[in-house]
Amino acid sequence: MLDLKFIRENPDLVKLGVGNKNEKNTVDEILELDKERRDFLQRTEELKAKRNTVSQEIARLKKSGENADGIVAEMRDVSDEIKSLDDKLRIISDKLNVLLLWIPNLPHESVPVGKSAADNIEDRQWLPEGFKFENEAPVLDHVELGKKLNILDFERGAKISGSGFPVYVGKGATLERALINYMLDLHLAEHGYTEMMPPLLVNRDSMTGTGQIPKMEEDMYHCEKDDLFPIPTAEVPITNFHRNEILNESDLPIKYVGYTKCFRREAGSYGKDSKGFLRVHEFNKVEMVKFVKPESSYYELENLVNDAEDILKALKIPYRILKLCTGDLSFSAAKCYDIETWSPAENKWLEASSCSNFDNFQARRANIRYRKTEDKKVDFVHTLNGSGLATSRLMVSILENYQTPEGKVIVPEVLQKYTGFKIIE
RNA sequence: GGAGAGAUGGGUGAGUGGCUGAAACCAACGGUUUGCUAAACCGUCGUAGGGGUUAAACUCUACCGAGAGUUCGAAUCUCUCUCUCUCCGCCA
Numbered sequence: 001m002l003d004l005k006f007i008r009e010n011p012d013l014v015k016l017g018v019g020n021k022n023e024k025n026t027v028d029e030i031l032e033l034d035k036e037r038r039d040f041l042q043r044t045e046e047l048k049a050k051r052n053t054v055s056q057e058i059a060r061l062k063k064s065g066e067n068a069d070g071i072v073a074e075m076r077d078v079s080d081e082i083k084s085l086d087d088k089l090r091i092i093s094d095k096l097n098v099l100l101l102w103i104p105n106l107p108h109e110s111v112p113v114g115k116s117a118a119d120n121i122e123d124r125q126w127l128p129e130g131f132k133f134e135n136e137a138p139v140l141d142h143v144e145l146g147k148k149l150n151i152l153d154f155e156r157g158a159k160i161s162g163s164g165f166p167v168y169v170g171k172g173a174t175l176e177r178a179l180i181n182y183m184l185d186l187h188l189a190e191h192g193y194t195e196m197m198p199p200l201l202v203n204r205d206s207m208t209g210t211g212q213i214p215k216m217e218e219d220m221y222h223c224e225k226d227d228l229f230p231i232p233t234a235e236v237p238i239t240n241f242h243r244n245e246i247l248n249e250s251d252l253p254i255k256y257v258g259y260t261k262c263f264r265r266e267a268g269s270y271g272k273d274s275k276g277f278l279r280v281h282e283f284n285k286v287e288m289v290k291f292v293k294p295e296s297s298y299y300e301l302e303n304l305v306n307d308a309e310d311i312l313k314a315l316k317i318p319y320r321i322l323k324l325c326t327g328d329l330s331f332s333a334a335k336c337y338d339i340e341t342w343s344p345a346e347n348k349w350l351e352a353s354s355c356s357n358f359d360n361f362q363a364r365r366a367n368i369r370y371r372k373t374e375d376k377k378v379d380f381v382h383t384l385n386g387s388g389l390a391t392s393r394l395m396v397s398i399l400e401n402y403q404t405p406e407g408k409v410i411v412p413e414v415l416q417k418y419t420g421f422k423i424i425e
Numbered sequence: 426g427g428a429g430a431g432a433u434g435g436g437u438g439a440g441u442g443g444c445u446g447a448a449a450c451c452a453a454c455g456g457u458u459u460g461c462u463a464a465a466c467c468g469u470c471g472u473a474g475g476g477g478u479u480a481a482a483c484u485c486u487a488c489c490g491a492g493a494g495u496u497c498g499a500a501u502c503u504c505u506c507u508c509u510c511u512c513c514g515c516c517a
Contacts, residue, residue, distance in 0.1 A: 041475060045486045052486090055498040059443040068497080075497035246435085246472095371435090376454075378472080 001364040002103055004096075008034060017106030020113050020326035026099045033096040040092060044085040051078055101214055105361035107326040108298070108335040114325025121323045123337065126309065128316040133342075137405045141345030142396040143276040146172065148407055149424050154276055163274070164266070164281035166392075171424045175411065176284065178418030179391055179398075180259050183286045183311055187388060191307045193257035193288060198237035200260060201228040206240040209366030211332030211358075221263050230263035234287035235385040240366055242291060246378055247370040253292040253300060257388065260285065277392040278350070285390040290383065291368065294360065297382035298335070301357040305337050308353045308388040314414045317397050318342040320349060334359040339389070341397035350393040355386030 007014050007030060015027050054075055061068040107113075112121050146152025151172025157165040168176045187193045207213040207229050212220065221230040231237055238256050247254065262285050277283075288307060292300045305321065312319045322338040329336055333356040340349035360380035363369065369378045402410045408425040416422050 038475065041486085045475065048487085049485055051498075055443065058497055062443090072497045079497065376470085 001100055001361060002106070003364065004030075004034060004100065007031070007103075014103070014106065017326075018104060020107055021104050021329060021331075022115070022327050023104045023331075024102065026102065030096060030099050030103070033092055033099070037089065037092045037096060040085055040089040044082055044089060047078055047082050047085070051075060051082065054078075098214075101208070101365075104215075104331045105211075105334050105359060107329055108357070108359070110298075111329065111335050112323060112325045113327075115327040116325075117328045119325040120328055120338070121325065123321040123323045125318075125320040126313065127318045131318050133344075135344055139344045139400060140403060140407055141276070142343075142399045145399045145403060145407065145409060146276070149409065151175070151424060152276070162281070164279060166277065166280060166282075171419070171421065174419050174421075175398075175415065175424070176391060176395065178411075178415045179394070180284060180286060181418050182415055183388060184257060184259055186311060186314070187257040187286070187288060187307060190310065191255070191257075191288075193255045196234075196238055196241070196256045196258035198231075198234060198241065198258055198260065200231050200237075200263075201226075202231055202237050202240065203228060206236055206243065206366075209243050210236050210239050210362050211365060212236065215331050218267050219265050221265055231260060232264045233262050233385075233387075234258045234260040234285065235289060238287065238289040239362060239368075239383055239385065242368045243366040245368060247291065247368070247381065249293065249370050249373045252370060252381065253290050253296070256289045258287055258289075260287065262390075277396050278346075280392055283390060283392040286388050287385060288388045289385045291370075291381045292384065293370070294379065294382050297357050297359065297384060300382075300384055301335060301337070301355060304355045304384055304386045305339070308339055308355060308386055311389055312339070312341065312352075315394075315398065315412045317394070317401060319352070330354075330356065332356075332358050332361050334361065337386075341394055343396050343400055345400050346396075350396060352393045352397070353387040353389045356384060358383045358385075 002014065007027060011027050011031060015025055018025050018027065054071060058068045058071060058075070061071075112119065114120065140148065143152070143154065146154070149171070151169055153167040153169050154163075157163075157167040160167070184195060188195055201223065204213065204227055207217075207220070212229075212232060216232075220232060223229070237260075238258055241256070242254075262283050264281055266279055266281060288304060290300055290304065309319070309321075319339055319341045322340060324333075324336040324338060336354055336356040338351050339353035339355070341352045342348075343350050359382055362383045363380035368381050368383065370381050371378050398412060399409055402412060404410065406425075408423055411419050411422050411424065
């Protein structure tokens with residue numbers, strides 16, 4: 001959520017940012033409603049001030065035994081008027097609030113302006129020693145490998161649940177678990193995160209707090225009976241862990257990491273990139289979430305990316321970092337880096353992580369603040385999060401990059417002590 | 426699912442219709458005293474929104490779990506909901 005005062009004072013800046021994000025521009029409507037709201041507010045507050053003073057007068061009269069019937073009757077009318085003004089005010093405020101919830105976060109000034117993913121800018125690449133993009137031997141894709149080695153079963157997953165619900169089998173399941181454990185352990189031991197295991201079903205307020213609702217509501221699964229949502233990312237429960245709280249400045253930055261299942265309907269994306277792991281409804285992800293002081297959030301974003309990169313370097317998976325342009329930035333993000341890993345079989349880069357700074361956008365929505373040590377004032381924190389990493393696309397890269405000419409898969413060295421085996425055949 | 430108890434500021438907790446934005450205590454912060462620490466004493470100590478100001482000062486409104494209602498006036502009375510605790514039942 002943007003600060004209404006900021007919109008009031010910088011309408012052109014807001015319009016520009018919203019436009020660059022390809023979102024609907026309702027700034028003028030908002031300003032009009034805001035003006036109307038303040039008008040009503042002033043009128044109703046004047047009447048309330050009157051009511052307060054006269055009420056005391058009535059108390060005094062009654063105490064001294066005097067007759068107060070006249071002003072009591074008069075105040076009855078004032079009260080009625082307050083009620084009707086308050087009703088109108090509420091209607092206006094509700095309308096205004098809905099519009100505000102639909103205004104996206106503004107892109108940071110360092111974000112390149114662009115229309116779509118095609119305008120994203122490659123920041124850097126990292127390739128393991130001896131890596132070549134051209135393959136000498138023919139490569140199997142991850143679906144073929146999964147089938148041949150009997151470690152992944154997409155067909156049976158479809159039978160059990162539907163398409164996009166993979167089953168990990170045997171050493172495939174062990175490898176997945178090893179990967180998750182390895183990533184968690186690295187973030188705990190090397191990067192100073194605190195591990196979290198949050199609920200996988202969250203309420204509407206939490207979804208609104210991090211910005212998935214209203215815009216992405218159609219992409220969420222929904223348990224209607226209880227109005228609960230299976231999480232699309234651990235960002236939601238972990239960020240909302242501190243919803244409606246005031247943190248101490250001395251506790252910042254707070255860094256959490258958690259492994260969860262993630263659930264996404266991926267509405268409207270059928271048939272697109274739908275093979276195997278490339279688009280799934282349920283997947284595993286290790287997510288990092290940070291609560292930081294405003295002045296350090298862009299520095300923390302770079303660190304967040306580095307934390308995710310460390311995993312890929314250790315796994316020796318080729319990857320590149322993209323700086324997302326304004327048009328490809330998600331609703332709540334002010335700045336975002338995507339990390340893409342290389343798939344030799346698809347012969348392209350696959351998104352495996354997204355690291356974003358939300359500035360104070362989520363903090364406003366979720367009301368997460370901190371008290372400054374120096375002047376005791378409260379201010380909104382900045383929130384960040386990044387996948388570190390999502391396993392599905394990463395598993396594609398691991399299986400394909402680590403396959404042997406015979407179609408076996410070597411387990412990456414750092415995972416071997418977690419799997420207990422070195423090769424899948 | 427049934428029965429009961431409860432929800433007040435950073436914490437404990439008082440408060441059953443007007444003088445309560447809210448006692449008291451604790452914590453925190455500033456100061457005095459002190460060789461240092463401690464203790465004692467004095468003072469400060471909510472959030473949000475509107476008006477106002479270069480900025481303040483100042484001023485108004487709202488907020489005692491959430492929402493509605495009664496009343497000239499609600500932390501206080503009524504209703505609904507949420508959450509927490511205790512007991513019973515059911516399931517794991």
